[in-house]
Amino acid sequence: MKALPEPARLRAGDLASVGLEGLRGRPLRAVLSALGIAIGVAAMIGLVGISTVSRAALMEEIEQLGTNLLTVEPGTTLTGKDSTLPENAESMVSRIPGVTGVSATGLVEDATARRTDKISSATTSGIAVQATRTNLLGTLGGTVQSGAFLNAATSQYPSVVLGSTAAERLGIDRAGAHVYIDGQWFKVVGVLEEVALAPEIDRSALIGWSYAERLGFDGNVTTLYERSTEETVGAVRSVLGYTVNPQHPEEVQISRPSDALTAQAAAERTFNALFFGLGAIALLAGGVGIANIMVISVLERRQEIGLRRSLGATRGQIRLQFLTESVTLSALGGAAGVLIGLATCLGYAVYRDWPLALPGQAIVGGALAAVTIGALAGVYPARRAANLTPTEALATS
Incomplete structure (x- = not known):
């Protein structure tokens, strides 16, 4: 077959x-x-x-902002009351090995920034006013959108720098305008770009530290900003609380803003x-x-x-x-x-x-x-x- x-x-x-x-x-x-x-x-x-x-x-x-920025804020005492940072906190932190910059802001109680003197406090609470050191912007790595930041001269006079959010809420997009703070007019000498690592700065009106004392500022630091090298940020963080407040380090709150990002x-x-x-x-x-x-x-x-x-x-x-x-x-x-x-x-x-x-x-x-x-x-x-x-x-x- x-x-x-x-x-x-x-x-x-x-x-x-x-x-x-x-x-x-x-x-x-x-x-x-x-x-x-x-x-x-x-x-x-x-x-x-x-x-x-x-x-x-x-x-x-x-990567651009860096992960080496730490913030220090007062916490609470053992009795539940708000604590305060010591007056020499900034100078003490600046002595820590590896620290490259220290700056601070302090909340000016009962002072708010408004667009005009015709706006009643019953209508809006206004923009928070913070006393600031002149080296704040450099420590945070921020930039100015318009005008300039406070310096040794402008911080002695009724001058203000607005954060990006504060400027938007007040309807101000460039330096040269005036805002009403605690019964007097302040000239806007600068408007900041957004500060990604410090959103509280975006929402604030910043005035000189010494001039803020004329508005009743008590001189207490609300937030301390510390910048160190990338290699030493861990070591700095471990001793920061004891350096700021040696007697009560538990009353100090330390955070790294970049952790959120x-x-x-x-x-x-x-x-x-x-x-x-x-x-x-x-x-x-x-x-x-x-x-x-x-x-x-x-x-x-x-x-x-x-x-x-x-x-x-x-x-x-x-x-x-x-x-x-x-x-x-x-x-x-x-x-x-x-x-x-x-x-x-x-x-x-x-x-x-x-x-x-x-x-x-x-x-x-x-x-x-x-x-x-x-x-x-x-x-x-x-x-x-x-x-x-x-x-x-x-x-x-």
Whole structure:
């Protein structure tokens, strides 16, 4: 008995051509099927990408501002009363090895800044007034938006520097205007940019330390700002309380403002897992859609399957044909989703003037997930097509 010839093997190019034939024959269905995958991948990369560039901008800001600024504030006594910082706190802190700058502010009680003298205290509480040292801006690393900061001369006169938020609330955008403080007019000599590490400065009206005493300022330091080298900030923090108040170090509150920004960056990284989950759900929905379309495609192309089987195509070749079609459909959707997601996050980064940080993990993960889901979605339709005998496939209903 003569042996039957072995079926011809499909080369990779032939397999791709056969697999793409179904997509070319039904382009609208292919586009709509791939759209679900594209939306899932775009959502994953877009959300993770925006989070990535946001975190990159935050880390860049932290690097510029530094993590070596510490703030010291009075706490409470054992009896629950508000404590005060000693008068020599600034000079004592300046002697700590590694300290590069010390400055302070003090709240001027019962004094508020108002735009005019016509505004009643019953209408608004006004802007808090703080006495400040002339080296405050240098210690904080802040900048002036308009005018100049207080110096040895202007701090002796009714001059005021407004924080960014205070200036906005008072309707003042540049130096030269006047504000009403404690029954007299003060000239605005400067308006500050936002001070990220000291938001309390943004909300304050800053006047000279010596002139504040004329308004009843008691001279007590409300907040002490200390700047040290990056290498010594830990050591300085460990002795800061004992240096400021040797007798009662427990009554001193010490904080590092940059910790809040660092925690925010860590939180954004945590949110990436949530964004991956949201994208995965959308990808799963897209995969179900592709599986549904492939099952319908098998039913519609029964005669094509029967004809190919009659001409010698094996079950494995039929299986690979439909599996290739499913993976290709998903891969095209994934590629479109990657482009849409990247365009979204990079466009948002350019709009916000943030660093262009690509979400590498999301790109690779999204592309691999799209191909994997396409393969899984095509397994059942491919097996169903391969199990059809030529007679079953060519039979008309």
